[in-house]
Amino acid sequence: MTGQMRRERRPYDSTGRQAQASLSRARVLEAARRLFIEQGYARTPVSQIAREAGVSVPTVFARFQSKVNLLKLAVDTAIVGDEQEEPLAARPVMRRVREAATFAEVVERLADAFVEVAQRAAPIAAVAYAAADADPEIARLVDTLDAQRLTGASRLAEIVADRLGVTDPAAIRHLRDTIWTLNSFTHWDLLVRQRGWGAAEYRRWMVVALTALCTDAVR
Template sequence: MSEPVKPRPYRSPRRARQAADTRRAVLAAARSLLAERGWAATTVAEIARRAGVSVDTVYASVGRKPAVLRELVETALSGTDEPVPGAQRDYVRRTLAAPRAADKLRLYAEGLAALQQRLAPIFLALRDAAATDPDCAALWREIAERRRANMLRFAADLRGTGELRADLTDAHVADVVWSMNAAEYWVLLVHERGWSPQSFADYVTDSWTRYLLA
């Protein structure tokens, strides 16, 4: 006797598009509010009001405020509406494909300048949120570990060109790049001192090239 055929659930493309549009609106509202007011002064009610939806819709489409912040961090890192693993991001692939260490450093710096324009305000909001919210503190630690691991891989990739200084360990190289790719460093020079993103990219490229390469 054959098994009864279970009907497949109906999926409406129009409803899926509406849900995606709502999610984008919620994230855009949260992004602008966090950049303007910071973590503590941004409420879910304010996010809902700016997005033109109800509070329940914010919870249903993205989640609680820590979940909203996680989505903002991940989408800022990827530059798309969805999280993308680090190795699959365009600027990372271009950096890894470059044969010379100087080119890798330049491509990474240019990618970093583009990234920080959307990430820095969100990352600083996450830093502040981590001081009081356990979920955000866990995300802060997770992102910090990911950054550290990515920098060690980058250092190893640079080492593979044979052009790094022999007296620097991969851990030291990773720490130098890690410290200068931080959102705080970007904010000091671009937001507070008025540097252009290109000036920032040129500066870190020159600094890394002079210090790290033989």
């Protein structure tokens, strides 16, 4: 042993590398979402996404496997608002709906939730729906999105039915289908993007539509 003191090995700390990987992943998703919205899915090559995000093409494929999966994650993260694995149903905006004491409160809070999610997710969801006809994988993605919305609408219908004192299964199914239709991003695209409505105007329309149609669904 020499005169120098032997240095003790410190345990490897991967925190910095993980943080860097998370940052680059977020940059890729942000670039993909923006470019898909601006240019469309088919006209946006992975190479351009990689360049905009400051990473290599192999890095994009290593982290996202495919361009379709990149679109899926761009939609999923827009719906929930971040990359955390917590589903939308467990987020504060939906907890507020479950905690509403009356039907009127449920409707108001549902309208808030629809607006919050649509502002983030409607533009990128529109990309997926537009590309579905030309790509079977994206068509399956769209089917999955619609199925997830139906599952969410089923839970919301149960809340609405409870506040209205409704127990008839047929009426609850009608409520589910009504909510599933109203919370489609298509309505946001038609009224906000195409007709130029503001978010507040859209929210008022949603409150009126939910109140009228949910009430009618249980008559």
